[in-house]
Ligand code: SF4
């Protein structure tokens with residue numbers, strides 16, 4: 262029986278002796294050497310994902326002006342941030358579009374710029390136009406403000422994404438005879454294509470399917486900087502049906518994550534536009550998984566052949582909330598470029614960048630190997646069943 | 657010889673039957689890959705012209721003498737690699753196989769010579785990495 266503690270693994274990281282491999286590399290190691298030997302050798306497995314994650318955004322402290330102002334409406338490059346907070350605090354969501362955007366009036370809309378793009382511009386170091394209005398009070402008399410700001414000028418900028426790193430997701434197809442424009446991309450009629458969106462065997466929550474090591478306080482790669490898991494994400498549904506390997510067969514776990522935007526880079530926070538749908542933010546997330554025992558190692562060795570996703574019709578079942586699926590395919594099939602549904606072969610396209618996911622896993626591996634990035638023991642792990650939602654108990 | 661190109665028709669030229677003369681007088685084969693030409697407005701077409709070198713050159717000269725501007729096709733659709741996230745969303749959109757996902761690397765490549773400049777990818781690319789340049 263192999264047993265390692267966080268402390269032992271961190272001691273090895275500090276000494277520059279930790280063995281760190283990516284969730285891709287560990288697969289062939291286990292195939293060659295078996296679970297036990299690999300578990301003894303490997304201390305940390307790194308994962309990654311880089312895809313559109315709509316439930317993302319940032320809290321800003323915009324700084325006080327003279328005279329002071331209690332901003333009631335705030336716009337950054339024309340995109341409104343929610344300002345129902347303290348005087349100069351605001352939250353900008355990734356999917357927010359400018360009030361002047363023609364949205365879907367001329368269907369399908371282009372959605373060329375929105376919250377996700379503002380976030381990208383800020384981390385890229387660009388100047389952004391801040392416009393704010395207020396009703397004015399005795400303590401906060403100023404009523405109007407307009408100025409150019411950069412991320413470095415802002416007292417605080419905290420990325421806080423209520424739902425990232427979805428554990429599994431639908432494969433979207435279109436059974437109707439018209440083209441659909443969705444958050445899963447453009448879906449051609451009569452199942453002309455099938456779009457999917459996770460990084461499969463590299464994806465964080467596929468590698469720790471029962472959340473044995475991931476929870477509040479887990480230190481992660483976020484948007485090119487260091488972040489933390491802060492909570493279970495919105496729509497976290499651990500009770501989803503699972504395979505024998507513990508991997509859910511439908512969308513299941515999610516994470517809320519947090520991090521200092523000033524450390525992040527526009528390579529890993531990217532505003533994106535989905536025709537006919539809206540804007541979003543591509544977020545790079547990478548989670549290190551400590552190999553505490555053989556079971557965890559075995560989980561991290563999961564491969565695309567062993568991970569399955571439901572095929573869902575986005576002309577009827579998804580929009581109407583019918584919950585019907587028309588098939589199940591493995592990520593190995595999805596990544597091959599073609600899946601079979603019924604007697605049809607359908608070309609596939611990812612929306613999540615596998616190459617980006619791999620780069621993140623490699624970057625995180627390097628950070629750990631350099632001895633800079635230590636692992637944290639979560640205060641509590643995110644719930645693996647809805648009956649066990651008990652945030653008081655630390656692990 | 658055989659060459660793809662972009663023809664740009666100023667508004668004064670759009671009502672002339674260029675294709676007819678290119679075929680009849682210059683013995684050329686014209687394959688129209690994409691055209692957007694409206695009477696009395698400027699227009700644009702992506703064509704592939706093939707024939708003898710002599711005829712080909714004479715045909716192009718004829719077009720230019722009538723005010724048609726000719727641009728090489730290579731300048732048309734540009735893949736801005738630094739904007740590309742290699743997400744892969746474009747590969748099922750491109751009808752010409754010009755955007756491909758290489759396996760097992762899962763990296764997207766743009767094969768410019770296959771591009772027929774349909775421009776479908778421009779709005780379909782979430783990162784706006786594809787750009788039309790004339
Ligand atoms: S859709 Fe755009 S960003 Fe994605 S792979 Fe194609 S060109 Fe690159």
Ligand code: SF4
Nearest residue numbers: 750771772774775777
């Ligand atoms: S313009 Fe058309 S053919 Fe060229 S890469 Fe884009 S989608 Fe493909």
